[in-house]
Amino acid sequence: MAAERGIPVVLVGRPEQLSGVGDFEVVSASQVIAMGAEAASSVRKMKDSSLVRAAEAVRDGRASAMVSAGNTGAAMTASLLRMGRIRGVSRPAIATPIIVPGRAWPNVMLDAGANTECSAEWLVQFAQMGAVYCRDRWGVQEPRVGLLSNGEEAGKGSPLVKEAFERLEDRAWQTRTGAVFAGNVEGRDLLADQVDVIVTDGFTGNVALKTAEGVAKQLIGALVEALDSSEEAQRGAKLLAPALAPLYDEFNPDSVGGAILLGVDGVSIISHGASSPRALANAIQVAYELAERNTVGSLRRILCSD
Amino acid sequence: MAAERGIPVVLVGRPEQLSGVGDFEVVSASQVIAMGAEAASSVRKMKDSSLVRAAEAVRDGRASAMVSAGNTGAAMTASLLRMGRIRGVSRPAIATPIIVPGRAWPNVMLDAGANTECSAEWLVQFAQMGAVYCRDRWGVQEPRVGLLSNGEEAGKGSPLVKEAFERLEDRAWQTRTGAVFAGNVEGRDLLADQVDVIVTDGFTGNVALKTAEGVAKQLIGALVEALDSSEEAQRGAKLLAPALAPLYDEFNPDSVGGAILLGVDGVSIISHGASSPRALANAIQVAYELAERNTVGSLRRILCSD
Secondary structure (H helix, E strand, C coil): CCCCCCCCCEEEECHHHHCCCCCCEEEECCECCCCCCCHHHHHHHCCCEHHHHHHHHHHCCCCCEEEECCCHHHHHHHHHHHHCECCCCCCCEEEEEECCCCCCCCEEEECCCCCCCCCHHHHHHHHHHHHHHHHHHHCCCCCEEEEECCCCCCCCCCHHHHHHHHHHHCHHHHHHHCCEEEEEECHHHCCCCCCCEEECCHHHHHHHHHHHHHHHHHHHHHHHHHHCCCHHHHHHHHHHHHHHHHHHHHHCHHHCCCEEEECECCEEEECCCCCCHHHHHHHHHHHHHHHHCCHHHHHHHHHHCC | CCCCCCCCCEEEECHHHHCCCCCCEEEECCECCCCCCCHHHHHHHCCCEHHHHHHHHHHCCCCCEEEECCCHHHHHHHHHHHHCECCCCCCCEEEEEECCCCCCCCEEEECCCCCCCCCHHHHHHHHHHHHHHHHHHHCCCCCEEEEECCCCCCCCCCHHHHHHHHHHHCHHHHHHHCCEEEEEECHHHCCCCCCCEEECCHHHHHHHHHHHHHHHHHHHHHHHHHHCCCHHHHHHHHHHHHHHHHHHHHHCHHHCCCEEEECECCEEEECCCCCCHHHHHHHHHHHHHHHHHCHHHHHHHHHHCC
């Protein structure tokens, strides 16, 4: 699909397994880091793994971006170790798009899980990186940044959130980034059109994201079951299909694409292990666009001057 | 409705406003703490408010339990200051039931927001209180307790979670409480039949709960709109009504009742400000049952011996 869109794709892996896929350039890698493998030690030991070789291809300029749907931790570690950090960035963060029903672009939440513990300074960098990404990817000219807390009022939150709130109020980073700090947001705002970027530590971000996914899955599962629960229900479902189809599209995570590791010196898109062909094609499209627009260059410009 | 069930109800508030409600005993209170008012100072200053008088009625034995649907923070503060803590309890916590589709009882998550910052010791007490509550309220004989984290594996989590994990592994509290520690759970397990009690700090608990509520609201809202979006859809919706009705009941928070403040020396049920009559009647029923079963006595017995 990506090839049909005119995007040059390089495949990384075992040549004998990739030869039948199509007419693509292949970077050879003999090892595969398994889905459940421990990330750091696997990346250290398996130097000829596809994840490590893919990150090296970006570092060496053989590829402009990397898209993976494997072991998330290993993809992060390989990207970080081989591409390195952008100068000035303390910690890379995973930025995940979250569907906002009725709006053309999603919310970007970061960190969605790369850093369990964070400092307030890092959260400000997450805000900057998220805003640059949101603008480059979805054309939001002046992204609104919200800080995830347990209440909307200033003064609400953990010590980390309170300190981050004060730092985020500073105009200097907002002006340099071309973003606006919109204050605290709550869990219920994750899918809401309140802000464009949601900043949080990797622990809270992971819990919030998995909660949202879990609830959506449970609800949709129960609904699908109900639609099929009797002949009468099936007839009703048929009549409702035209009304439910756009809803399915709207809430389908595949439509917003995968997560990205922001802060490494290269484009690294990290897709779900269970990515559909459509999700992967979208991820490749996104990787291509971000490389074209030189998003990493924008991040360098804004973050190095700190 | 509660009166129909044979539960004696005492109303607290302005007598002139309560006289028309029915044949209930009235405890007079001239002041009302507004929904948005600052909790601590309001409780301190408004000594004749309905929330303060209700908590006093429990303290003084005029009532066996208190049910409120007003300012959550003020209800917590009034309960804490007037009823006091159970001896041995470091901090009371809000325990919120979360629907588990297909299971007769919900998960209990605590702390859902009373304590933004927590210590690992408190989390163990939350585990004990949640387990006792789960058994008394839903008859779960040996509740399974999960610790909310950003991964299921043992070493995953913030420093707080890691320390709490170690303490929760200790058999002594499990034996005394009659509960089992089931390890870490993730956000996606909030509505799942993995455990019966989910322990977390009040910051994370608040974010997770509001995320779950937000996603459910967005999804159900979109669904309801789709069902009404055309004449064809409306006909389909009519055919589906028998299949969707139980689902609506299952996911309706009113069916599991309100939150409870565990650790204060009395029963204090804290309902949503937007509680329906059905939700309030359920809350009164729950308050009655917990008073009958002497849940506070069980908590005293298990927590004082620490």
